[in-house]
Amino acid sequence: MSLTTGNQLKAARALAGINQTELSERAGVNVNTIRNMEGRGAETLVSGLDTVRKVQSALEAAGVIFLDDGDATAGGPGVRLGRSDRGARG
Template sequence: MLTTGNQLRAARALVGMDQGTLAERAGVNINTIGAMEKRGASGLVSGLDKIQAVMRALEAEGVEFLNDGRPGVRLRAGGTRDEH
């Protein structure tokens, strides 16, 4: 689950996506992405629907969200994009 601004920024960096592209693919305003990232290590406060939309957009690019006690991200093995 996407939980912090730093995790979001790291996920975007892994797939080389700018804020505008992510906002478009997630169906949210670019200011939403900026506000989420500005939270840094703090927990996200955007609505769950927005967080899930951003998360799905990044997962479609191959990002996996890790939360085993510490938020993290990695690229899914075998490629960076869903094939559908």
């Protein structure tokens, strides 16, 4: 399961309850990188693999679970929140 689109990233960040600046700090990337990634919308991310992995890992640490195309009920890549005790607010 992996982070593939800007919309998926934006949804994951919203579920984790963190803003772009906080995510950029947790992932160790520039906030403009997060903005540009989210700006891709439904298109596939074009950021480097290392960057995408850092962002995905930061969101997974906040309790987000990434769903591939076949896993999401809407028929595309998606996200859901894992156990509530792993969330960013806890």
